[in-house]
Amino acid sequence: MRKVPRYKYIQTAKCVFKNILRKEAIYPFYASFKTTRKCNFTCSFCNCWHVKNKWKDLSTEDMKRIIDNIASSSVIVCSFEGGDPLVRDDIHELLKYQWEKPFYLLFTTSERDLADRYPMEEYSKYIDFLHISIDEGHENLDMFDELDTYTKWGSVVTVQLVVTTDTVDELEWKIKRCYEAGTKAVVMIAVHLESTRDHFPDVKKLSETGLRLKEKYPGVIISPDGYFKRMLAPHGCDTSSLIIDADGMLWYPCRVLEGKTINLAKDPLMPFLESDDAHRKRVAMSKCEIACGWYQYYATSSFVNPLEFFGAWSPYFRDLVDGGKQSYYTARPEQTGKWMHGPTEGTLATNGGNGGARKVGGPGLLGCRGCGSMNHGGDGSACHRTRVADLEKRGLPVKGPRFGPPVLSEKNEQVIPLMA
Secondary structure (H helix, E strand, O other), rough: OHHHHOHHHHHHHHHHHHHHHHHOOOOOOEEEEOOOOOOOOOOOOHHHHHHHOOOOOHHHHHHHHHHHHHHOOOEEEEEEEEEOOHOOOOOOHHHHOOOOOOOEEEEEEOOOOHHHHHHHHHHHHHHOOEEEOOOOOOOOOOHHHHHHHHHHHEEEEEEEEEEEEOOOHHHHHHHHHHHHHOOEEEEEEEOOOOOOOOOOOHHHHHHHHHHHHHHOOOOOOOOOOOHHOOOOOOOOOOOOOOEOOOOOOOEOOOOOOEEEEEEEEOOOOOHHOOOHHHHHHHHHHHHHOOOOOOOHHHHHHHOOOOHHHHHHHHHHOOOOOOOOOOEEOOOOHHOOOOOEEEOOOOOOOHHHHOOOOOOOOHHHHHHHOOOOOOOOOOOOOOHHHHHHHHHHHHOOOOOOOOHHHHHOOOOOOEEEOOOO
């Protein structure tokens, strides 16, 4: 994971503070960059693929200009999306180019056979957060069987789950699989877009399910609590995030209202955001009654709200402190008889050499030392007992203490004796 320079944190913090003082999300901290409209899938909840056969991607140089524009703004997290960014012929060059920029990169793909068709170990050198879309819409549920492979590439891996009317009840087994593989998961609504089928789920049921699973499988779902609560409100979005289309045009104030504004390959972003025109568009967004549930517009409010800040950012804090190392939340059969170093999240085991030891007084102070949850503190005793009970329920013999806080080694590293 890259080291974003201190000045960028200061710049973004100042902009967030200005937003709070002005009571208006003038400056965004997150940008979704649709690098292409081309994709190898035809999901019925997506309209990108409708033009994929006649779409012409922006040139490499225009893409770099947009990356530079994003880098000079308040944005500290940029997401390469699509379509699917892996279908671009110049994606390796673009990944290397953005690596020098002062933001973290989130990279979203749904491509099959990632390990065989793409040099993902090389690409992952330049990706901080790798999001992989796996759901019924992409017809790629078999990729859940490959999660262990994805965690070996070095990026922080998150499974992106688009939830439809028919798949709310399917959410738990997917979260449990992520829990077992040591990946994270982001849960989002299948927004009803123009020229797509309406798969919009029962938001009350999804909200209750999401919050319940966050508690049952701590540290897995990174969708903030505020997102699950805000989806029930008449209005829950703001302009803390941006979407840049594959033609370089900025959707503003949002994608749902379908208003394109400036071309980021040519026009500077920050002056536009400070303009009267942008202000009027933000006012229009604040009066919107569509209640679309679009994840990035509904979730980003949690990341800048003082009351939700630490809970929303806690998964990312731990990733940053721990260098993005992957962790396992439970032990798998092949780990029988091993003593594993505890990861940042304070859970039971890590991915062998790919995981990191958690030092006393480290990131665990941000929350529970047993599970890393920001919803409660403590030394981790209760959560440790929960993990042990889970192993025993699955018929796996546990070796070592079943009660008390996680064990510490003589090197002041958290060590968990797992199974006999």
